[in-house]
């Protein structure tokens with residue numbers, strides 16, 4: 001298999017080689033088959049229904065011919081039965097055909113819904129399952145496009161396109177057969193019409209392929225630009241980027257409009273072209289048929305049926321052409337989705353996890369080396385031992401690798417070499433549940449999910465009772481401000497009045513961590529300067545939070561460093577100093593000067 005297009009790597013490229021395109025196509029076909037296979041019985045039933053329904057619909061003109069050619073002369077002789085039979089037959093086949101087409105639509109929609117449901121779920125759980133490195137390179141705009149516009153174009157195809165294609169294809173096929181059965185020479189007239197028709201459709205396909213691609217690309221750009229502007233709205237506002245963004249977005253909207261206008265112009269030629277060929281064919285059939293009726297070679301009713309069949313032959317063609325559009329965008333969407341589904345989490349769950357009953361919290365980095373996927377060693381090989389229960393402050397200049405070390409410990413990433421061990425067990429051998437229970441990382445963002453304050457605190461332990469939640473909040477000193485919120489613990493954090501300040505947000509995330517009660521706590525301390533009372537509250541909360549567990553704090557505040565048992569100073573991915581705060585302050589190393597600078601800044 002060509003690895004250059006494995007997963008999402010070929011997604012942004014438009015220069016795929018033939019072999020690569022084939023690989024991508026095969027992959028999406030496999031996915032489609034996988035989705036359809038469990039529903040093959042339903043699909044078979046649906047096909048039977050549409051075949052019978054189409055057969056019944058196509059019988060109409062033949063019954064009219066019968067009525068005209070047999071029924072009318074018989075009626076002239078006083079026998080009304082043949083005409084009545086033909087009339088009743090026409091009525092019945094029309095009714096039954098319509099009813100079956102209705103049923104077909106229901107069956108088809110059911111399959112479409114089931115397939116979409118399945119696909120939606122798969123995309124969601126897959127994107128959630130993929131590791132941090134995937135999410136750090138695959139933007140949220142792209143993820144959203146997969147889950148919205150891509151699934152939408154597949155939905156359109158499944159909801160309407162496929163049904164129209166199947167019924168339309170049977171319809172034209174059966175109509176052509178019926179025409180030949182009624183009068184073979186008229187079939188030749190239709191055959192002649194197929195030549196210009198072929199050229200028209202070819203022309204449409206080549207042009208539309210390019211134009212539809214342009215509209216898809218333009219609409220995808222719109223979504224990505226929109227999502228990126230909205231997710232970065234704070235930066236947009238802070239840097240007054242609104243005007244530039246509006247111009248950029250306006251340009252993209254203009255591209256999209258332009259691409260759509262071209263598509264409409266294309267249809268503006270294609271549609272009348274189809275009608276013209278259809279009408280010319282009817283005229284030709286009328287001329288040829290009329291001559292043959294005059295020569296006594298063709299019955300008048302049969303001529304009527306021929307004209308009806310030829311007219312009807314052209315009816316579904318526009319829909320078939322439309323299907324081509326839907327098919328193009330749905331298959332492009334499916335190719336991208338299948339790429340996302342093909343990605344494997346780089347941080348994989350163990351096949352046979354090692355049982356971790358009650359962790360003590362001894363951490364060891366053993367010959368660990370790490371670099372991100374984008375290349376370059378960020379943390380050169382190192383060993384580090386953190387005894388159970390120790391509070392370690394991690395300090396160092398920006399970009400020194402503090403967060404990277406924390407991410408390795410919480411297993412957002414796996415080391416490129418060596419192992420990170422908890423109580424001697426390689427993190428890669430732990431069941432994700434055990435790992436998440438034992439090691440919790442509190443990030444700077446202190447993200448709050450929509451829901452109540454209580455829900456947000458209970459995140460790490462969903463089975464916690466209200467008492468547990470309140471106890472945790474009290475322990476970290478968050479209880480008082482929560483009580484002051486409009487609905488206390490039941491305040492919705494996204495509603496008016498439920499908005500909390502940065503410091504309060506941090507206290508909530510401390511309460512969350514306290515309740516989760518991990519053996520190892522990693523804390524990326526917020527850099528935002530808090531006011532003095534909040535700082536003191538956070539400091540007290542920290543003391544409670546850190547008691548009786550191993551803790552690694554990426555420390556930005558001097559006060560935090562002071563409560564640590566040990567300080568690690570990092571520089572360019574290396575641990576350059578290691579000791580108690582007192583030792584390091586007393587020394588002459590980097591920490592001592594850092595400490596002095598801090599002190600000076602406080603005065």
Ligand SMILES: Nc1ncnc2c1ncn2[C@@H]1O[C@H](COP(=O)(O)OP(=O)(O)OP(=O)(O)O)[C@@H](O)[C@H]1O
Nearest residue numbers: 136372374378396397398399400401402403404405
């Ligand atoms: N997802 C990533 N992909 C590639 N490189 C990364 C990624 N995240 C961080 N880096 C690089 O790794 C190095 C260490 O970054 P890290 O975030 O660990 O530093 P830090 O010490 O936590 O800095 P800060 O105090 O600014 O948060 C930096 O050079 C950074 O550019």
